[in-house]
Amino acid sequence: MNEARLSLIILLFSLLFAVIGLAVRIVQLLAHPVVKDPSRPKASAMKGFFYAFTIGMLPWKKESARLHPLVYIRGVLFHIGILTFIILLFVSLFIDIRHLSGSMAFSPFLGLGFIAGAAALVARFTDRNLRALSRPDDYISPVLVTLVLLSGLAFVLNIASRTVFWGFVSVLCLYLPWSKIPHVAYFFFSRTVFGVLFGRRGVLPVGKTSR
Amino acid sequence: MSSNYPTVAPDNNVVKKQLSRNIAIALETCVRCGLCADSCHYYVAKPLPENVPAFRGEAFRRSLRAGKKANVSPNSLAEMAFASCTLCRRCVVNCPMGVDNALLMQTARSLATASGQAPEILVQLADTAIDRGDNPELFREFFIENMKSLEEEVRQRTGDPGAAIPVEIKGADILFVALSGAHSIVPPAILFHQAKVNWTLSIFEASNYGVFLGDMERAKRIAKRIIDEAKRLEVKEVVIGECGHAYTTLRWEAPKWFGEPLPFRVRSIIEVMAEWIQEGRLTFDRSANKEAVTYHDSCNLTRNGGLLEEPRIVLRAVAEDFREMSPNKEENYCCGGGGGIVAVSEWDNRRLEAGMPKANQIKATGAKIVVAACDNCRIQLGEISEHYGLGITVTGLCELAAKALVI
Numbered sequence: 081m082n083e084a085r086l087s088l089i090i091l092l093f094s095l096l097f098a099v100i101g102l103a104v105r106i107v108q109l110l111a112h113p114v115v116k117d118p119s120r121p122k123a124s125a126m127k128g129f130f131y132a133f134t135i136g137m138l139p140w141k142k143e144s145a146r147l148h149p150l151v152y153i154r155g156v157l158f159h160i161g162i163l164t165f166i167i168l169l170f171v172s173l174f175i176d177i178r179h180l181s182g183s184m185a186f187s188p189f190l191g192l193g194f195i196a197g198a199a200a201l202v203a204r205f206t207d208r209n210l211r212a213l214s215r216p217d218d219y220i221s222p223v224l225v226t227l228v229l230l231s232g233l234a235f236v237l238n239i240a241s242r243t244v245f246w247g248f249v250s251v252l253c254l255y256l257p258w259s260k261i262p263h264v265a266y267f268f269f270s271r272t273v274f275g276v277l278f279g280r281r282g283v284l285p286v287g288k289t290s291r
Numbered sequence: 292m293s294s295n296y297p298t299v300a301p302d303n304n305v306v307k308k309q310l311s312r313n314i315a316i317a318l319e320t321c322v323r324c325g326l327c328a329d330s331c332h333y334y335v336a337k338p339l340p341e342n343v344p345a346f347r348g349e350a351f352r353r354s355l356r357a358g359k360k361a362n363v364s365p366n367s368l369a370e371m372a373f374a375s376c377t378l379c380r381r382c383v384v385n386c387p388m389g390v391d392n393a394l395l396m397q398t399a400r401s402l403a404t405a406s407g408q409a410p411e412i413l414v415q416l417a418d419t420a421i422d423r424g425d426n427p428e429l430f431r432e433f434f435i436e437n438m439k440s441l442e443e444e445v446r447q448r449t450g451d452p453g454a455a456i457p458v459e460i461k462g463a464d465i466l467f468v469a470l471s472g473a474h475s476i477v478p479p480a481i482l483f484h485q486a487k488v489n490w491t492l493s494i495f496e497a498s499n500y501g502v503f504l505g506d507m508e509r510a511k512r513i514a515k516r517i518i519d520e521a522k523r524l525e526v527k528e529v530v531i532g533e534c535g536h537a538y539t540t541l542r543w544e545a546p547k548w549f550g551e552p553l554p555f556r557v558r559s560i561i562e563v564m565a566e567w568i569q570e571g572r573l574t575f576d577r578s579a580n581k582e583a584v585t586y587h588d589s590c591n592l593t594r595n596g597g598l599l600e601e602p603r604i605v606l607r608a609v610a611e612d613f614r615e616m617s618p619n620k621e622e623n624y625c626c627g628g629g630g631g632i633v634a635v636s637e638w639d640n641r642r643l644e645a646g647m648p649k650a651n652q653i654k655a656t657g658a659k660i661v662v663a664a665c666d667n668c669r670i671q672l673g674e675i676s677e678h679y680g681l682g683i684t685v686t687g688l689c690e691l692a693a694k695a696l697v698i
Contacts (some may be wrong), residue, residue, distance in 0.1 A: 086429075087613070103381075109312070109315055110312065112310055112311060112314070113311055113312060113317040115311045115312075115313065115547055116547070116550065117547055118551050118552045119542065119543050119547065122597050123597070132389065140690075142384075142387065143330060143385045143618070143622060144327065144330060144385040144386070144387065145387070146328065147329050148326060151324075151326065154322075207325065209340045209346070210323070210325050212340030212341070212343075213321055213325060213345050213346040218322075218323050260322050260323075263319075263322050263388065265322055266316065267320065268415075269320070270316050270317070270320040270388050270389045270390055270391075271317045272381065273389065273458070275389070277382075277391075281543065281596065281597035283594060283597050284621075286620075286621060287600075
């Protein structure tokens, strides 16, 4: 078995492991009982739901983003980088992307994502509040993701091989079930709860607020 | 994690009862980005890591994870849940993930109460309310006599010798549930009289200290007194006086506890007033309130209750110079007196310190009259006025409206 085949097998096993691990965590979460809310709604839960996932995500609609625009931008770039690496990973399973014209288009997103991830790590180590509230996973997860972005960038730039890129992705996938990365799924549950709760009470969508 | 809140072994039975899916989602979703820090009035007043909502949430998670292996430190969980979070939910509105840290602190309160760590005064206030519900005959006559003496004030202010404070009248349209004290009964009684509605007064007070304890059993028993009374009197609607948590409790929480919609409508007196104003049933002379007035959004009425526009409809109708605080409505800062902390004297200093953002908001308006539609907020606002030298007068919305009422 050659190196490429072995790395592909490890990658596929890791991906499967991550998907099963994520599924188990979601099932565990959804196993908790739902408390029904029979109170008479004042407004629309559906409008609150849509607001929570659309306008409510805009930076000027949240004080936390308004006060910390760089953190907001850093987060956006980091997550765009992650989305880019997922696309790159998927494509790389079938073709050697470096032989494609336009493959360099991945690099700015991966590069900016890497810089954003590294900046977030620096903040995690240096900010007093973040240090105080962090678990070990708050360091491990961003380190792994940032390394994956870096390896993806190196792969696209032809500095590292596909095996190296897949190797980093495999490590990340094997760690994923124990990490905070499943927030990618929990986000949708949490924002749904938020939108429905405040929507039916008439707090969302936010109207004219004086700041 | 360096914690100023040592962990406490939770009572697993209470945890099992309380751990709904929404709590589990709040427990799992936080990524500890720390962006909630500035949304908490405790943090704004004193920017320490332990005042970051996510820090409190994480301390609670740690307690749950450690379970019986945790180092038990008396009062630590209680102090975190009762004295460092007023359940205002400002952090929830500003969280990129929508994590409900207030729900976690409410759950932490449940654990603290179950393990005997809750502030004694809150337990006593809740139990007194339950006793009153169990034995209404012990105070009913006394209560009715008291209301007769308050009727005199209503007659004087309305100029109508027929004005009354009807108590527990069967078949009334509205059951009005006030707080203890004439200030909570007389102004609404004047407004009810002027609007010519068929109303009656509850013999119970609206407040529910079981909610502050996170004790669902106590909270249900306290709420049930009013629900049973409303059913017995066959009213169409229950109107809650100027009290933030009482409104949110009966309007939004109680139906969840009992698993069904309440068989009557529940509104706040603020909603009712706003409706009467829009229908032209009340006429006001705004020149009776010439001085600049600002409004403090009670967290329970606004962010938790959904009453964003109604108080403003009333204020614009009854005051000449209404000035908004900044920020306001769903982004308004808690005054620091919410969540029952105003009743716990041992945390007075912390409470007054946490009132600093509110004091700054009030100062910036230049108004010398602050209106708040919640008794706990009014107590806190009065005290922070003294503490920060604001020189303001704190009043209720009904009182301000009654003052401008054209009779």
